Amino acid sequence: MSRTRLVLIPAEGSEPAPFLMLDADGRVLERGHLSVETPALPGARVRTVAVVPGADVLIRWLTLPAGRPVQQRAAALWALREDLAVDPAGMRVALGAVEADGSRPVAAVSEGRLMAWTDALSRLGLTADALVPDSLVPADPEEADTVNTITFGPTVALRGRRLAVSVQPDLAPVIAGERRLVPIATDAEVEARLIATALTPPVDLGGSERRAPQGEGWKAWRLAAGLALALLVSPLVLTAAAAIRDDMAASRLREDAEARARVLFPDMAADADPLDEAQRRLALTPPPGGVAVVAAVLFQALEGVPGAELDSLTADPVSGVRATVSYTAFQDLEAIRNGVEALGLRMVEEATLEEGDRIASDIIVGVGA
Structure with a gap:
């Protein structure tokens, strides 16, 4: 032109x-x-x-x-x-x-x-x-x-x-x-x-910078990694950093994995093989970038569900990346799941409990195995 x-x-x-x-x-x-x-x-x-x-x-x-x-x-x-x-x-x-x-x-x-x-x-x-x-x-x-x-x-x-x-x-x-x-x-x-x-336009608000549609070919966890880097000012990163330290410490205790599996899964049957049972429960694996990526994804997903909160976030090589989320209505959990999956990760519900006027769910988040 x-x-x-x-x-x-x-x-x-x-x-x-x-x-x-x-x-x-x-x-x-x-x-x-x-x-x-x-x-x-x-x-x-x-x-x-x-x-x-x-x-x-x-x-x-x-x-x-x-x-x-x-x-x-x-x-x-x-x-x-x-x-x-x-x-x-x-x-x-x-x-x-x-x-x-x-x-x-x-x-x-x-x-x-x-x-x-x-x-x-x-x-x-x-x-x-x-x-x-x-x-x-x-x-x-x-x-x-x-x-x-x-x-x-x-x-x-x-x-x-x-x-x-x-x-x-x-x-x-x-x-x-x-x-x-x-x-x-x-x-x-x-x-x-x-x-x-x-x-030479210094920025373009409406042309080349169009919003990307969902489902682009690139891996969505990379988007979450970018969000995680932007979370440096958020208290969530303090939780993430602590979880990463736990992850590093746990990696030196792999020889005690069987005992750890029973501690992490106390409801495991007494006659079950601890490692086999732990493997079965690990439906998901942490994404590249680890817990910081999951923290970013969850926080972004929860932002879109009024009243939803992230109560805890932990990670180690046996239990994977786990979290407890609370919300006000049962359908909110599906909305949280949709928000997580929109950013390229998967979510598995482990347990759900009603606590007064709120509901809490234990979940695992990661990349589909």
Whole structure:
């Protein structure tokens, strides 16, 4: 595609949308406005980059684990969960390029806002190849004590070191703090930044970063491994670390496996072969990454079941990765199982007990044998 159309989606959907038509070198071929009454004319395919209101987009700089993009987006969404005002399940995440310090910009936006922008573009006769928040249009400042700003309609986009946000003008000094605000005010300067954004979008909220469908060919436990790395700030990791230490200690006691099997399975029949019985009960084996992966998978699955909690998590080479989960209704266990299996692991129920108004189940989670 030799031409690029840059279009600014206004904060007020009824307003005309300014656009620039650029050649491959970024030279402006045409300027104008699009509206419902005067939409884009059909014709040769043109790459379209839409700049959308940054006030609706959360941007943070994160250092993500290595992996495929869908894994990294899952880890980023998990890391951002405390900053999101809505259910993370309804969010889209886009990743920028890795920077010199290993971090990268991560942009999150609700699926509802994306749909609204897509509909607005459709009314203008357009389909976007990339969606970029206006908060990333100003250049990253060369000096750490400055913040570059561009005004887009009722908001101002602020860009500083590891900062990109669009706010009401009176909030700009508050956000900048001790840093100096440097307005990009002339039309030529603003246009230059828009052209640079169109030629090299820093993130893409709606095109190449589409949500991956369930059931991709790659092994889903790797997604969970990425989530586990993002769990470093969670108390669950303390449990996981303790379990891993137990696992390492237990590996030195394999010669006492028969006695351990009876301790782990006290309901085992007296005349049963302890090791054979333990093998039979081990329907699952731990996934690569071990207990940290299972912790991430379970925590993610429980997040989707209101009132469900992870009460305990343990692991050793004999009993495998085991957990106790509690919930409020019997059908919740199936919802938890579906959440676990959606991330590529399997869950086996060992025992279930009603305790007052809650239900607790002992489960084993791992890769199907």
